[in-house]
Amino acid sequence: MKAIDLKSILNFSAFRPEPDDPSAVWEKRFPDEKTTFLGIGRAKITWREISSALPHVPLDSAQGEIKETLPQVADAIKAQPGKEWCSVSLNSRYVISLETNLSRRPGSEDLLKTNPRAIIGSRYEKGKSYAVTHNPETNSSILLSFEDDFLKKIEALFKEVGLRIGRLCCGTYVLLRHALSTVNTAKGTDAPVSTFFIVCCEGTVCALVQDQDRWVELRSRTDVYEDDLTPIADLLAPFQSRLAPEIGITLIGDEPLQGLPERLATVFPNRSINDLSEPGLLTDLMVQN
Amino acid sequence: MQITKPQIDDFKTDRKDIMHPLPVILRLVPLLFYCSIGVTLILGSIFFIQSRIAEANKNAHIEQTASLTSQTEETLKERTALEAKIKKANDVQAWVSSSRPIQPLLVDIARSIGPKSSILDLRLERVPESPAQIKLALRLATDSTKQLDLTLESINRMNFRTFSPVQALGHGELDYRATLVRQELREKAETP
Numbered sequence: 001m002k003a004i005d006l007k008s009i010l011n012f013s014a015f016r017p018e019p020d021d022p023s024a025v026w027e028k029r030f031p032d033e034k035t036t037f038l039g040i041g042r043a044k045i046t047w048r049e050i051s052s053a054l055p056h057v058p059l060d061s062a063q064g065e066i067k068e069t070l071p072q073v074a075d076a077i078k079a080q081p082g083k084e085w086c087s088v089s090l091n092s093r094y095v096i097s098l099e100t101n102l103s104r105r106p107g108s109e110d111l112l113k114t115n116p117r118a119i120i121g122s123r124y125e126k127g128k129s130y131a132v133t134h135n136p137e138t139n140s141s142i143l144l145s146f147e148d149d150f151l152k153k154i155e156a157l158f159k160e161v162g163l164r165i166g167r168l169c170c171g172t173y174v175l176l177r178h179a180l181s182t183v184n185t186a187k188g189t190d191a192p193v194s195t196f197f198i199v200c201c202e203g204t205v206c207a208l209v210q211d212q213d214r215w216v217e218l219r220s221r222t223d224v225y226e227d228d229l230t231p232i233a234d235l236l237a238p239f240q241s242r243l244a245p246e247i248g249i250t251l252i253g254d255e256p257l258q259g260l261p262e263r264l265a266t267v268f269p270n271r272s273i274n275d276l277s278e279p280g281l282l283t284d285l286m287v288q289n
Numbered sequence: 290m291q292i293t294k295p296q297i298d299d300f301k302t303d304r305k306d307i308m309h310p311l312p313v314i315l316r317l318v319p320l321l322f323y324c325s326i327g328v329t330l331i332l333g334s335i336f337f338i339q340s341r342i343a344e345a346n347k348n349a350h351i352e353q354t355a356s357l358t359s360q361t362e363e364t365l366k367e368r369t370a371l372e373a374k375i376k377k378a379n380d381v382q383a384w385v386s387s388s389r390p391i392q393p394l395l396v397d398i399a400r401s402i403g404p405k406s407s408i409l410d411l412r413l414e415r416v417p418e419s420p421a422q423i424k425l426a427l428r429l430a431t432d433s434t435k436q437l438d439l440t441l442e443s444i445n446r447m448n449f450r451t452f453s454p455v456q457a458l459g460h461g462e463l464d465y466r467a468t469l470v471r472q473e474l475r476e477k478a479e480t481p
Contacts, residue, residue: 010319014311021307022299090300131298137290144298151300168301177292184292193290213290289297 019085019166026087026287027052029166036077036163037283039089039171039254040066040154041202042223045073048280049083050287056280059255066092067157074161085164087286089171089254090154091202095145096173096220098208099123102141104134131170133177137189137213144173171254171282172201172220176208178285179252179276189213195274196243198236200225200253200260201282205232211244229260233267240268248272254282387415391423394447394469398427401443406431409462416468423469425451431463448472 008014016031017024026035031052039046039059046061060076062069077083102108103119112132117124119132120143129151131144151168158165176199184193192212199206206220217239225231249264249271256277264273278284391413402408410428425444429436434456441451454467 009311009315010322012316012319014308015313015316017310018307020301020304021309022301022303023296024310129300131300133292135290136292146300152302155302165301167297167299169297169299174297178294180292181294184290187291189290286297289294 019164022167025289026050026167030085033085034080034083035085035087035166036083037089037286038073038086038163039202039282040092041204042092044203044226045069046202047073047077048283049080050087050283056283066154070157070163071161074158074163078162084162085166086158087167087283088154088158088165088169089174089202089282089286090146090151090168091171091204092222093147093150094170094173094222096170096176096206096218097143097145098215098218099132099141099143100139102132102134102143108132131173133180135213135215137192138215140215142173142176142208142215142218144170146170167286169286171286172199172204172206174285174289175199175201175252175254175282176206178281179250182276183210183250183274184213194244194247195250196239196247196268196271198249198251198264200232200251200257202254205235207236207239209239209243209247211247217242229257229263232260233263236264237267243268243271245270248274251275251277252281253277255279394444394449397443397447398440401436401440402429403436403439406436413469421470423449425465425467425469427463427465429463429465430461432461434458434463437463437465444469 005014017029019029021029030050035050037048037050043065044061044063045066046059048057048059060073062073077086099120103121108119109132112119112130116128116130120130123143124130125145127148128145129148133142135141154168155165176197179197179199183195183197186193194211194213197206197208197210199208203225204220204222205224206218208218209216219235219239221235224235249268251261251264251273252275253260254277256275256279261273261275265271395411395413398411399408407430408427409430410426412424412426414424414426416422416424427437427440429440431437437456444451449469449471451467451469454465456466457464
């Protein structure tokens with residue numbers, strides 16, 4: 001046993017998960033420490049302090065390419081010591097797609113990290129990392145993929161500016177899964193759910209049509225909007241003709257977008273809108289899970 | 290359909306040596322360690338204070354013992370001095386008691402000294418082997434033996450007879466030595 005192990009036992013840190021242990025909940029990794037939430041879009045970085053003692057502080061943001069803006073953002077974050085551990089929501093250069101007949105054998109989600117080819121089969125592309133969400137009632141699955149080179153580049157960039165990544169995930173995918181688990185709560189097929197999921201996060205938009213528990217269509221675009229919401233309406237407008245009349249809309253965003261529900265009401269007239277967006281929702285999800 | 294709340298998929302490159310947290314029950318190990326340190330400190334403090342108190346008590350007892358020892362020594366010295374005084378007093382008492390029979394003789398000898406003479410030295414010693422005999426050693430400051438005759442007369446009046454007299458006169462001093470025997474005692478001794 002090394003001295004550092006002994007020290008970690010005596011200061012009780014050995015009984016807490018390590019800061020970069022992906023299997024542990026963020027709150028347990030940093031019970032009393034301040035950390036930072038970072039949302040990264042193609043041309044925008046947003047960040048806020050995560051603290052269990054404080055309510056959500058307003059998001060700070062910086063416009064520009066990540067390579068250029070991250071050093072300034074890092075300086076602002078490091079101005080207050082102890083916040084260098086970051087939970088990063090990456091909303092750029094990812095692909096979310098709807099797939100069928102993916103392997104669902106036990107342990108497949110863990111295997112996806114170590115041997116994705118065994119799960120994805122012929123759709124596997126070398127040099128990519130994957131995450132998957134299965135529809136328990138059908139053979140369809142939502143597949144998220146990132147290029148490994150891009151992820152490594154982001155990690156190197158953070159290391160270069162002195163920030164430490166405790167979690168690196170796709171905010172849009174996290175919000176989509178949260179919306180799916182919030183809406184689909186009844187076991188079995190007795191009460192099938194039909195809804196049109198719209199996820200907005202850091203300029204990205206993801207739309208999923210669920211009809212009678214079946215995932216019918218998924219469309220995901222990055223860098224769709226900044227301040228103007230018109231590109232969102234333009235992207236989603238074609239769905240109006242394809243949606244069944246009784247299907248409502250489930251809207252979720254990392255932060256509430258002012259005017260978006262009204263805008264969607266004009267694009268999708270006579271459809272109910274269930275807005276799950278809350279201030280700091282993505283931050284909460286990334287801290288609590 | 291039910292989709293359970295999943296864990297967040299993390300795309301960060303995992304470290305190979307990530308350690309999972311130790312079981313909660315093992316928190317007892319550092320807790321016991323800190324408790325033992327606390328108990329050690331408390332007991333150490335108590336023992337330290339007690340040892341200081343015991344040391345102070347020991348020093349007080351040592352000082353008290355030394356004081357009592359010196360008092361005992363002083364008392365012993367006083368006792369020895371007192372015993373010496375008692376012995377001296379007893380000796381004086383014994384001497385006074387034993388010299389009482391010859392005190393009138395001394396007074397008569399002193400009274401027999403005329404105005405032109407004086408006693409330089411006078412000794413009367415009992416002979417241990419024969420307590421009835423008294424050794425007389427008299428030194429007079431005088432020019433003639435007349436004073437000695439007067440003195441011997443007064444000795445005879447006290448019923449003492451002189452035997453083996455030795456007399457020496459010179460330089461204004463008369464040295465006379467003789468053995469005195471009380472007349473009644475001599476007669477008793479001679480009467481069968």
